[in-house]
Amino acid sequence: MRRTALLPLALTAALTLAACGSNAGDSTTSQPSATADVGQASAVTPVDAATLAAAKKEGEVLLYTNSEDQQMTPLIKAFEAANPGIKVRSLTLGNKEMFQRYETEVASGGSTGDVIMSSDAVGWLSFLQGGNVLKYEDPNQANLPDYAVLAPGLYAFSEDPVIAVFNKALLPEAKQPKTMAELATMAPQLDGKIGATDISNVIQFGATSAYLDKYGDAGWKTLETIGAHAAVESDNGPLVTKLAQGQYAAAFFVSGNVRAFIVDDVAKVVNYTYLTDGTPLLPRGIGVTTKAAHPNAAKVWLNWLLSVKGQEAACQGGFTPYRDGVKCDFGLAQVTAIVGKDNLLVGTYDPSLASGGPALISRFNKAFGR
Incomplete structure (x- = not known):
């Protein structure tokens, strides 16, 4: 999916429509639950006074993001309330598009994104x-886990899990698989009723890479078994729409951002689970650009996003905060309490992702009949 954040909009519209008149269930929520110890929040570590003063003179920061307005609005409102005089402009772009746009703007000498x-x-x-x-x-940085630093200057804003999503009318909760291995065992009985996104989707690519890092050839056998009985959609929008309409009974490696939207009427049709034999966590990277027109405002914005307050606001947007002391139904502490620390497959930005990408893509496409 070029913009994974389109998924909540598609899910809400498609599933709410599908829920009308459904007798699949009466739940107002449809989510795994666990008591999670979120730990203690560390001391606040703001930018220095000189950077803050310079940021207020600059007055704004321009963000290029793959997240939609409805996700970013809670963060922007909270940031601007905490930092009067600094405005955030957020421009939603496709993942590839934002990098290309920045490079084109720099080459032409024009202004470009700050973050x-x-x-x-x-x-x-x-x-x-x-x-x-x-x-x-x-x-x-001193208060962040090691995996949150993806490269010098590049941080994980959130650690978003991928999940399995089910149509409860076609596959009742008692029969739903909790692991990829279980889904593979059930695949012949679900022939044609399993959905996935194309490997060109950054969520599918990242999740598949993280899964195979743990399971290797055994993981490939699982994927190949599933692939023989699955259909592939171009992105998450068509996937969740068809799942809501009953074309699919199950979908795997779906963006975890949908969790916040599976409530009320939506939850009568659909539920989700974390995969307990390995839940991939995909870091949403964030960094200040070298050619930022508002570098100090960009630093203040980044600093706030990585703070406990920023992570709390991230939860309101459906992101997955990972810092200690952040209470969130969809936070990393909650996911860990359900699947166990050893079953978190934390994604990285290791160079092998690029070098090994063509072979992974080719084998995935062969497994899924592409």
């Missing part, structure tokens, strides 16, 4: 290689 936020690991690797990310060490 980029994207889930595209391979896109980030190329962007980093081009020297386009400011090697800025944010004051929050």
Whole structure:
């Protein structure tokens, strides 16, 4: 999917429509639950006074993001309330589009984005290689887990899990698989009723890479078994629409952003689960650009997004906060309490993602009849 954040909009519209008149269930929510210890919030680590003063003179920051307005609005409102005098302009672009736009604008001498936020690991690797990310060490870094630092100056804004999603009318909750291995065992009985997104989708690519990092050849056998009985959609929009309409009973490696939208009428038709034999976590990278017109405002914005307050606002947008002390039904602490720390497959921006990408794509396409 070029913009994974389109998924909540598609899901809400499609599933709410499908829920009308459904007797699949009466739940007002449809989510895994666990008591999660979120830990203690660390001390606030803001930017220095000189950077903040310069940021207020600049007055604004331009963000290129793969997230839609409805996701970003809670963050922008909270940031601007905490930092009067600094406005955030958010421009939603496709993952590849935002990197290309930045490079084109820089080449032409025009103004461009101050901060980029994207889930595209391979896109980030190329962007980093081009020297386009400011090697800025944010004051929050000392309080972040090691996996949150993706490269010098590049941080994980959120650690978003991928999930399995089910149509409850076609596959009752008691029969729904909890692991990829179970889904593979059931695949012959679900022939043609399993959906997935194309490997060109950054979520599918990232999740598949993380899954195979753990399971190797055994993981490929699982995927090949599923692939023989699955259909592939171009992106998550058509996938969840067809699942809601009953064309699919199950879909796997779906963006975890949909969790916040599976409530009320939607939850009468659909539910989701974390995969307990391995839930991939995909970092949503964020960094200040080297040619930012408002570099100080960009640093203040990044610093706030990585703070506990920023992570709390991220939860309101459906993102997955990972910092200690952040209470969120969809936070990393909650996911960990359900699947266990050993079953979190934390994605990275390792260069092998780019070098090994063509072979992975080719084998995936063969497994899924592409």
